[in-house]
Amino acid sequence: MTDGVAERSRPRDRILETAQDMFHKHGIKGVGVDAITEAAGTNKMTLYRHFESKxxxxxxxxxxxxxxxxxxxxxxxxxxxxxxxxxxxxxxxxxxxxxxxxxxxxxxxxxxxxxxxxxxxxxxxxxxxxxxxxxxxxxxxxxxxxxxxxxxxxxxxxxxxxxxxxxxxxxxxxxxxxxxxxxxxxxxxxxxx
Amino acid sequence: MTDGVAERSRPRDRILETAQDMFHKHGIKGVGVDAITEAAGTNKMTLYRHFESKxxxxxxxxxxxxxxxxxxxxxxxxxxxxxxxxxxxxxxxxxxxxxxxxxxxxxxxxxxxxxxxxxxxxxxxxxxxxxxxxxxxxxxxxxxxxxxxxxxxxxxxxxxxxxxxxxxxxxxxxxxxxxxxxxxxxxxxxxxx
DNA sequence: CTAGGGTGTTACCGGTCTGTAACTTTCAGA
DNA sequence: TCTGAAAGTTACAGACCGGTAACACCCTAG
CATH class of the missing domain: 1.10.357.10 (Tetracycline Repressor, domain 2)
Structure with missing residues (x-):
């Protein structure tokens, strides 16, 4: 919610944009994939369908x-x-x-x-x-x-x-x-x- | 072992020195207290007797x-x-x-x-x-x-x-x-x- | 209308993390 | 030799991590 960037675009783009923002603010090791997907308004499985790994x-x-x-x-x-x-x-x-x-x-x-x-x-x-x-x-x-x-x-x-x-x-x-x-x-x- | 700095001094000093070295090399979030105490030749309980927290x-x-x-x-x-x-x-x-x-x-x-x-x-x-x-x-x-x-x-x-x-x-x-x-x-x- | 790909949901795995409890061992000083 | 504090040991709690499996859903292209 705090980092929500949930405009309606394709999940991959939302994940990428949200991850950029959260990695920037909280650091890479300071953010988990669950937090990213939640803020992006999607879920972990969708993330791993578009990206091989964190x-x-x-x-x-x-x-x-x-x-x-x-x-x-x-x-x-x-x-x-x-x-x-x-x-x-x-x-x-x-x-x-x-x-x-x-x-x-x-x-x-x-x-x-x-x-x-x-x-x-x-x-x-x-x-x-x-x-x-x-x-x-x-x-x-x-x-x-x-x-x-x-x-x-x-x-x-x-x-x-x-x-x-x-x-x-x-x-x-x-x-x-x-x-x-x-x-x-x-x-x-x-x-x- | 890799980071072992296990000269015989008091445990607190060994922990401090080892932690400095390992935090420096691997980052703070990249090192757990278990790894520090092991490299310092001691154990977790001793660490928490000398330091309030990580x-x-x-x-x-x-x-x-x-x-x-x-x-x-x-x-x-x-x-x-x-x-x-x-x-x-x-x-x-x-x-x-x-x-x-x-x-x-x-x-x-x-x-x-x-x-x-x-x-x-x-x-x-x-x-x-x-x-x-x-x-x-x-x-x-x-x-x-x-x-x-x-x-x-x-x-x-x-x-x-x-x-x-x-x-x-x-x-x-x-x-x-x-x-x-x-x-x-x-x-x-x-x-x- | 229907087939199929993209997406959502839930549950789970094995591992790691900080921090604590309870108990045993060691060892120096009186 | 006895005592008491410091240190070691084992086990565990509770949370979080990255990553996967199985299945249900929706929605658009044909």
Whole structure:
């Protein structure tokens, strides 16, 4: 009920959406499949008809999350067509907005923290998706005309990742509050080189 | 057996040390009290005679971890007495060494990710300890003669936190590989202001 | 109207989890 | 040597977990 997302769509979609939301809020090990199916307005058997296992469901959720993030990047291109530097600033702005709106951080990073078994099937998916996101940010920095594009992209990545996890430890008033300021002055200093 | 740390000391100490190690490696929800006591060469009843609950044990482990970190800071002062700038560089160096030696990141941050209940007793302890660490780093930056000490300290914090979580998602060859370079050029640019 | 696939329901399996009760063993200090 | 506290042992309670079996239902495509 608390997490109910029971609009009338097909069970598989409802399960996927509900699971994403609940994994995000309560963690992967903090949510059982029974709770997911109940919140999705269906039942366990239907879940297991559409997903091989809970691990499989987790992986599909991560892919869905990454797809959502990808759509945000499309927005940048749509809003500032061809202007890569403006898109980079939009990335900073959007990251900051998401930080303010939600304090549970990045699903992929959180999953990596929770799923400690080195051979867990989700781990290679996490790595894949994170590497793809890194490539995107590096490309954006390079196309924005920045010399040391990889270094800037990696620094921005660490800052954002750090801000998201810091929020979960000390809250929004901690170091993460200065994210935009840090990111912008970083971009400025890279552009000046 | 795998995690056995069964030197002959008092059971409480063995439990605490073993639990720290196992929580760190496998996560909090990934380890049961039975496994801890077995690895510590004792039994469940003894654990519950020394700790009120698993949550209580978790809190004691976090405090022990913070105490260990505190001892590292004492090393900085011992090795570079009075020279705060040298201590700041030592901090960067040490952080990098710990990143290379261990890929499971910060126990407190990991615990914050795992323990999602907002009223979990460990959460206020995590916040306390993290805030104390922040104070220390701010003071170090200030005493090293840096103008915007808070901003530098917070930026370094986010970079390190990000590096630790990034290692868990994409491994040591990802963005975290550039941590020292990022931190040092950051310090240099703050000193130049 | 009918066949059949998608869905819902109920019950269950074997395992794991935190936490406790009751009892026995060990061992150091008086 | 005796005593008393700390530690070990065994068994268990009660809950929850992921996953499956068997069966009833509904609803749409032909």
């Amino acid at each position: 691990d499989d469901l987790v992986i599909e959720c991560l892919r869905a999350t990454a797809a959502k993030a990808s759509r945000i990047w499309d927005e940048f291109e749509a809003r500032h067509p061809g202007d890569k530097l403006a898109q980079l600033h939009a990335w900073v702005q959007k990251a900051s907005e998401l930080l303010s709106a939600d304090s549970r951080g990045c699903d992929m990073a959180n999953a990596a923290v929770e799923l400690t078994e080195t051979d867990h099937p989700a781990r290679r998916v996490i790595k894949e998706l994170k590497e793809a996101q890194r490539e995107k940010l590096v490309a954006l920095c390079r196309d924005a005309g920045i010399g040391q594009a990889e270094l800037l992209a990696d620094t921005l990545s660490l800052l954002l990742e750090g801000a998201r996890v810091s929020m979960q430890s000390v809250g929004a008033e901690g170091p993460s509050a200065q994210f935009v300021r840090m990111a912008e002055s970083l971009i400025a200093s890279f552009r000046a080189r | 949550d209580d044990l978790v809190i004691e482990c976090l405090r022990a971890t913070a105490a260990k970190a505190s001892r590292i800071w004492d090393e900085f002062e011992a090795r570079h007495p009075g020279d705060k700038l040298a201590q700041l560089h030592a901090w960067v160096q040490k952080a990098s060494e710990l990143l290379s030696a261990d890929s499971r990141g910060c126990d407190m941050a990991n615990a914050a990710v795992e323990l999602t209940e907002t009223d979990h007793p460990a959460r206020r302890v995590i916040k306390e300890l993290k805030e104390a660490q922040r104070e220390k780093l701010v003071a170090l930056c200030r005493d090293a003669g840096i103008g915007q000490a808070e901003l530098l300290a917070d930026t370094l914090s986010l970079l390190l936190e990000g590096a630790r979580v990034s290692m868990q998602s994409v491994g040591a060859e990802g963005p975290s590989a550039q941590f020292v370079r990022m931190a040092e050029s950051l310090i240099a640019s703050f000193r130049a202001r």
